[in-house]
Amino acid sequence: MKTFFSKIADTLRRAPRWIYIALALALALIFPMLESWGLMETLWLRVGTRALVYVLLAVGLNLVLGETGLLHLGYVAFWAIGAYTTAILSSPRTARLLYMVQEHGIGKALTTVTQRTMQIPEELIGFHIGFGWVLLIAVLIAMLFGFILGIPTLRLRGDYLAIVTLAFGEITRITFNNWEPVTNGPGGIPGIMPPNIFGWVVDKPGEFFYLLLIVVVIVVWLLNNLKNSRIGRAWNALREDEIAAHHAGVHSTRVKMLAVVLSAGIAGLAGAIFGYYQQFINPQYFPFMQSTIIVCMVVLGGMGSIPGAIVGAVALDTLPEVIRQTFTKWLPDAFGPDFLPGVQAAVQTDFDRYRMLIFGFVVVLMVVFRPEGLLPNKLWRRETHEVDPREQEQTRQHLFDLEEGHPDLEA
Amino acid sequence: MALEHVFSLTVSGVTVGMIYALIALGYTMVYGVLQLINFAHGEVFAVGGYIAASTLIWAGIDDGMPLWVKVAYFALAVLVSVAVTATLGWLIERLAYRPLRGRSRIIPLLSAIGVSIILQNLLIVIFGPEPMIMPTAIVPSGSFELFGARIRVLQVVIIVTSLLLMALLTWIVKGTRMGKAMRATSQDREAAEMMGIETNRTISFTFVMGSALAAVGGFLVAMYYGSLQYDTGFLYGLKSFTAAVLGGIGNIPGAVVGSLVLGLAETWGVGLRLGLLAWLFVAGFGLGLYFQFWRAPRGRVAHIAEEFRTPAYERQLLNVYRLAPYSATKTILSKRTDALVAVSARHAMRLMTGNLFLLGFALLFFANSDVQFSSKWQHVISFSVLMAILMFRPSGILGEHIQEKV
Structure with missing residues (x-):
């Protein structure tokens, strides 16, 4: 029996994919314009831009967690590496470091804390490295660290990777926190200059939104091609059954390494742009919880599914803000300022405490009840769920028909 | 001078190592029977410390009480926190891990991460984000001199308590029926089941026992540092798992050896000149x-x-x-x-x-x-030890004891 809603759901499922892609792109293109037309507050533009950074991260993590089936818990480290690369190469600090290197040599520059009042020569003031080079360097450094991390762990049992990446994430954060000569320690690096892309100075949230959108589209397109290639199939084979894949000729360490390195590169890219967007970077942006939030996004959307990762990232990043605005602004606006004052106060003060709690429950419940996520990849769905008995019966009937000839004809 | 310094560092290294061992034993036993990194274990440890401290505050411990009353309070706090965490461990296994048994390996790991997030944030929601202060009345304040180094009575208490618990654990694992069932389950679960061992009960028991040990560890840590924070469990959990891998995962003496090595590496690493x-x-x-x-x-x-x-x-x-x-x-x-x-x-x-x-x-x-390394690099030292051991001897110091099954 088909209800009205299941019919709608079926139609939606059968609609060709390009319609969804076109819709999503059109929405994303219009989104920043809403702000300039005065239909939306700047706050939402900021939320949207941050959500795009998370989309990039979730898509990158999906490569490791979803496609290859490796639990990576230090993903935030590569993000931090990208962001710090931007901060060090494209802020007033660049000139100071360069001056230190020129004057005292590289060893001294990396180990001496300089005073804020340090005089640097006129011609060095404002020196920084261009956007393209920064992106390239950030991606390469992140990939290098991904490679270093992969060497000891990818040969080992899969779950060691989780713990080592976790430790790696902490080491990175602690290092950025403690290495004052270069990273200015807990104080962070302020004053990151806006990127200049062939004369396009990107310094408004709307412009960053478009910049990120371009990057996201390119990355998603590349990843989608990669996913449907020989390498993508090798990743999936490793996820399903490592030993079988190995014996089918997949070089497991090398292929896993490729996934880890590529995803590190994507996080580095996201970090570099995030650094430009934020204009200020300090270690507190990159706690362990950020890694788990990205994991939550991928799990919620559906492991191994790119649209899933995108939807998961957008949903989990915007939802807290939506809830907060609903209770503190929209509902009071609609029903008068006295509407549920207790709830308003609670949301205003305590909401951050409950946010991570809710994320934790999301992960456990999703994993126990719907491990394939909201927008599942077909393979995962088949792997994690029993086959629908009706469908099975249909297939059996079809096979029977093929074998025996059509029963109606024989009658 | 130098030797006394080394000696006192060694004592504090052993103290920290003993606490790591109490947590690492839980990790290693669970890994032995289920091949699962129980990420929530560090949080269970923190819950143990929180419960012990709040029990003492609730019971109203006071500085002026005679020693035997304080000892009774100590026992009460241990009992309450062990009871709570043991139940918690049992519940976690029952609700978050058992339904996922037999799924692909990454799924229970994700669930473990989820449980760990939930527990950590429950601590924040219930007790608030500020640190939980341990009542100072319970902490023995005396100290004495040994080979020219000052040693706190508390350090002796921690080392002795841990040793007693480890002896108890050894007896349970080696000398009781349940321990035999545990060893059988960790060697080969299916075969154990065929021999009539109730593996589900054994696994639950393993979780309960690991959680109880971690609770005592949490209590001792809270006493040693005077307070606990909601994220203490995460850090200690991570380091204790490192210790378990260092000694050889699934290997019970290995967990103790690994913990001692890690504790010493940390304290020597930041306390001694290069x-x-x-x-x-x-x-x-x-x-x-x-x-x-x-x-x-x-x-x-x-x-x-x-x-x-x-x-x-x-x-x-x-x-x-x-x-x-x-x-x-x-x-x-x-x-x-x-x-x-x-x-x-x-x-x-x-x-x-x-x-x-x-x-x-x-x-x-x-x-x-x-x-000399400054003490802010302490965590980096222990994580580097983890990286190094995985790079050069992934099976750990004493070798791992797990069923090699696919």
Whole structure:
């Protein structure tokens, strides 16, 4: 029996994919314009831009967690590496470091804390490295660290990777926190200059939104091609059954390494742009919880599914803000300022405490009840769920028909 | 002077190591029976500390009480926190891990992460984000002098309590029916089930016992540092897991050895000048050479599959191990494709690289012998130990004990 809603759901499922892609792109293109037309507050533009950074991260993590089936818990480290690369190469600090290197040599520059009042020569003031080079360097450094991390762990049992990446994430954060000569320690690096892309100075949230959108589209397109290639199939084979894949000729360490390195590169890219967007970077942006939030996004959307990762990232990043605005602004606006004052106060003060709690429950419940996520990849769905008995019966009937000839004809 | 300093650092290293051991035992036992990293274990440890501290505050412990009353309070706090965490451990296994048994490996791990997030944030929601202060009345404040070093009574209490608990655990694992069931389950769950062991109950029991040990660990940590924070569990959990891997995962004595090594590495690492630390690396270099050239080969050859073990082949393998770098190059140069020789030569190469690293570090440290790491690098030291052990000897110091099943 088909209800009205299941019919709608079926139609939606059968609609060709390009319609969804076109819709999503059109929405994303219009989104920043809403702000300039005065239909939306700047706050939402900021939320949207941050959500795009998370989309990039979730898509990158999906490569490791979803496609290859490796639990990576230090993903935030590569993000931090990208962001710090931007901060060090494209802020007033660049000139100071360069001056230190020129004057005292590289060893001294990396180990001496300089005073804020340090005089640097006129011609060095404002020196920084261009956007393209920064992106390239950030991606390469992140990939290098991904490679270093992969060497000891990818040969080992899969779950060691989780713990080592976790430790790696902490080491990175602690290092950025403690290495004052270069990273200015807990104080962070302020004053990151806006990127200049062939004369396009990107310094408004709307412009960053478009910049990120371009990057996201390119990355998603590349990843989608990669996913449907020989390498993508090798990743999936490793996820399903490592030993079988190995014996089918997949070089497991090398292929896993490729996934880890590529995803590190994507996080580095996201970090570099995030650094430009934020204009200020300090270690507190990159706690362990950020890694788990990205994991939550991928799990919620559906492991191994790119649209899933995108939807998961957008949903989990915007939802807290939506809830907060609903209770503190929209509902009071609609029903008068006295509407549920207790709830308003609670949301205003305590909401951050409950946010991570809710994320934790999301992960456990999703994993126990719907491990394939909201927008599942077909393979995962088949792997994690029993086959629908009706469908099975249909297939059996079809096979029977093929074998025996059509029963109606024989009658 | 220097020796007293080293001695007092050693005592505090052993103290920290003992606490790591209490947590690491839970990790290693659960890994033994389920092959699952129970990420929530660190949080269970923190819950234990929180519960103990709030029990003491609730019961109204006071500085003026006589010693025996304080001891009674101590016992009460231990009992309450053990009861709560044991229930918690049982619940976690029941609700978050058991429904997922038999799924692909990554799924229970994700669930474990989720549980860990939930517990950590429950602590924030219930007790608030500010640190939980341990009542000072329960903490023995005395200290005495031993070999010229000041040692706190509390350190002795921690070491003795941990040793007693470990003895109890050893008795349970070695001497009781349940322990036998645990060992059987960790060797081969299916076979154990066929022999009539209720593996589900055994697994639950393992969780309960691990959580109880962690609770005591949490209490002791709270006493040692005076307070606990909601994220203490995360850090201690991570380090204790490192300790378990260091000693060899699934291996109960290994967890203790690994924890002691890690505790000492941490305290020595930030407490001593590099010139002194360099001697440790030299010692490690020497030990490595000894084990690689004289002790290990026979043991390692024993692991080679039966059908290859002709006497001539064993001799050949022994030579490969003994003259590791030389034969490795020879193997590569002469392009012998014999898989096992190649594998063992590669293994030997890896160990030799480890030795070279140790030597390199020793030289580097001798060159900067006056420098001392500041204590903010402490965590980095223990994580680097984890990376190094996984790089050069992934099976840990005492070797791992797990069922190798696919």
